[in-house]
Amino acid sequence: MPFPLRKPSHILVYILLTCREIGCLRRFATWTFKAMWHLSASRLAGMAMAMQQSFTVYPFDPPGDVAALRAEIRAFLAQHEAKLGVPNCWVVGDPEFSRALGAAGFLGMILPQEVGGHARHPLERYVVIEELLAAGAPVGAHWIADRQTAPLILRYGSDEAKERYLPGICRGEIYTCIGLSEPGAGSDLAAVRTSARHTAEGWRISGQKIWTSGAHMSHVMLALVRSEEGSERNAGLSQFLIPMDAPGITIRPIIDMGGDHHFNEVFFDDVLLPEWAMVGTRGQGWAQATAELALERSGPERYLSSHVLMTALIDAAGPDPEPQIRGLIGELTAELWTLRQMSMSTAAKLAAGEDPMVEASMVKDLGNSFEQALPQRVQALVDCPSTRDDDLARLMRALLIAAPSFSLRGGTREIIRGIIARGLGLR
Amino acid sequence: MSEQRTLLCDTAEAVFAEAATEGMAPIEAAGFGQLLVHEGDGGFGGDWGDAFAVLRLAGAKVPHLPVGELIVGGEISRPIGAFIRVAQAAGAMDAALAMSIDYVNTRQQFGKPLGKFQAVQQVLAIFATEAAAVNVAGAAAAAALDRAGGDADAALFEIASAKLRTNKAIGQATSIAHQVHGAIGFTREYDLHKLTGLLLDWRSDHGNDAWWADVLGGMTAKLGAAGLWHEVTRRADPL
Known part of the structure; x- marks a missing residue:
């Protein structure tokens, strides 16, 4: 029999298939099959499954009630x-x-x-x-x-x-804000130029951050800055906690296209920080900041930003909606449910102390696309002229305007897909 | 994955390698028809998570064989049929993804592998994410069936969600697989069609998009807005 005896279990399969050939009862084959589990469990520990898997499912099992x-x-x-x-x-x-x-x-x-x-x-x-x-x-x-x-x-x-x-x-x-992006460092975060200079009195911060969400409401910023003069790219960066009321800080609002004030420009003019304001190891800011991104990207906020519109749609549709609306609600339910399973699995992997960088990126990309498309899908089916002013119409309009930001904040769609591609072995 | 299930999958892979040329006989002989039969009845005592894992492999290695029909036995209801197709699609999609990655890392144009082009990387990231969604949805539907003691009606919410999500993914994944393969993937000689052709068939089997969207949409509408979230969480929380 041309059977490759490469692994312990294959020997058992060989026995099993031989039994079949000499005409043993199917019952015996089943027994042999079963015995393999008990026999080989320890020998097979650590043997990887041969086939590739795009996503490893982790059980979501919080302790307690x-x-x-x-x-x-x-x-x-x-x-x-x-x-x-x-x-x-x-x-x-x-x-x-x-x-x-x-x-x-x-x-x-x-x-x-x-x-x-x-x-x-x-x-x-x-x-x-x-x-x-x-x-x-x-x-x-x-x-x-x-x-x-x-x-x-x-x-x-x-x-x-x-x-x-x-x-x-x-x-x-x-409250805190995150100081990453700068005018010359958007998706290319390693291009940050805001500097920290070590002096006898402590650290001196100079430079500028931009697109800083909530800077105007925050007490402290966690910023990624260049602490080693002359360093390049992701080397020589450190993280600092910068109190937003420190002398030398100027916060300037940037009003978004919806007329809201969420993000800001923040300027640092020789801001003095004590030694303890540095977070972690000097020069290790890049590794710390990118590890932080797994926390930032994997959460349920990446698919639930538009959830209140979905509930408003269901409310407005009532218990027996017309077929087209029922179909849309069905599709949205399937996507919501699937995203939740993916998000929970990623959270469980993170909680188990592993690095779910690729899974987190998948949840973010798919979740952003879902929450971003939702207002337009509602708009395509539900008659909501700009004069309509109930909950559904109001939420739909607000989210149509907010949605472009969903696939920009926390890493653009293109950057996120690049991370997934690297995980696939393509870069 | 438990060691037992790892071993089961390893066995299935070995048997499917033989079945690829010999057909169902080795699979039947190896006792896969007993997988879900209770131990007390001389069966294997496997659960729906085991069935999902085996069917996933079947979808990748022997997509043309009725392995799911053998495992479930008897007349197949639409929800159970849909579950079988989801599980097969999870495996077939991961296999087509692996073929696509291998191809773009090998095939060179403009002096470098196709996989070095961002346009190619970006669509394969979408493909991988769609395949991931199907794998996660299928595993969760299996968990729901186990929780419901195999009662497909009690797990209808999850099965409907999984089949609908899978149908959507099949559309995207098969087109990307063919696009990155170029003309060679469109030939009889090259094996990609053995996966993509069946994936497209499975999209229609046991309920197309419209059928499941109607079922699931009806269920959600009856639950109401707050009821949907309560149901989604209740059905997955530990008992």
Whole structure:
């Protein structure tokens, strides 16, 4: 028999197939098949499955009583119902709402109790944030601090930084922004030129950041700057915590096409920082900042920005919609459900301490395309002239205008697809 | 993946290698018809997650053979038929993706491999993401079937979502696979059509896009806006 005996299990398959050839009962073949599991489990440990897989599924299994946790956050949301239903809600800040969330124990969930956190599992936090986003809660004030700045300070920050910022973040009182993009460094982030100069009194920051979301509401910026004079590209960069009220900082608003003020230009004119403001290792800013991006890109906010429009569509359609609308709702449901499974699996992989850079990029790209197309899909089917002024029409219009930003923020679609392509072995 | 399932997949791959030329006989003889039969009844005692993993491989290695029909046995209901096609499509799509990546990394034009061109990289990223969506949706539908004890009606929400999402992905993935392969992929001689031709057939089998969109849209409309989110979370949360 031309059977390649390359692996332990193949020997068993050989026995099994031989049994068949000499006319053994199918029952015996089944028994042999079964025995293989028990016999070879230990010998086969670590043997990779031969076939390539585009996405490895990780079970989403938070510890504790998930139903109780959902009930808790839903009860909180019910108490704040008047504030919900906001489109693109994770860029809309409401400090009062953030403080209430903090007081209820829903911020800094994954931080240790010593710094004011709640020592919960990352997947418990995931349950809470997906509920907030699905409800359209105005979480923008604290979003970046809770999602990525606090975990980064906890991991790399000095003791002073931890003491100064983490308890306030957990209370929903301290907000942060991310200083990455500059006029000459957009998608090409390694081109940053803002500099940090080491002096006898501390660090001196000079330069400019742009497209800084929430800078005007933030207490501190986590910035990526060039700390080694003459360094090139991704070498010689370090991360710094820059208090937004420090002398020498100027914040200038940039009004977006919807008339809203989310992002800003921020100028640094020889801003003095103490030694402890540097985060992590000098010169290792690039590695720290890119690791931070996995936290930034994998979350449920990458597919739920337009969710309130989907719910408004379902509300308006009623329990027995006409066939075309029913079909659209069906398609949207399938896409939403699939994205949620992908997002949960990626969160579980991240929580297991692995690096889901490619999976996170897939969730972000697919999620952005879904939430971006949603208002246009509604527009194509539902009659919403510009004079119509109910919930559905209002949300649709707001999201039509906000949607172009979905595939720009947090890494453009093209950059994200480039990361996926690299994961496929194409670059 | 559990060690048991890894072993099961390894076995399936070996058997499918033989079945590629010999047809169903080796698969039947190896006892795959007993995969879902309870251990007490002399069967294998596998779950729907096992069936998904085996069918995924079948979709890649022996897409022309009725392996799903053998595993399920008897008359196939539309939801179960749809699940089988989703699982096969997950494997076939990953296999077509692997062929495409291999091709663009080998074929040279303008003095470099096609895979070095950004235009090619960007569409293959879309392909990979679509294949990923099908794999995740299929695995989640299998989990729902296990949770429902194999009752396809109780897992209809997940099966409908998975088949509809898969149908959509098949459209995108097959066109990209052919586009990056150029003319060679359009020949009888080259194996790509053995995957893409069947993928396109599977899109119609056991409910096309419109059929499942209508089923799922009807379910969601009845749930209502808040009900949808509650249902989506309830169905996946640990019991």
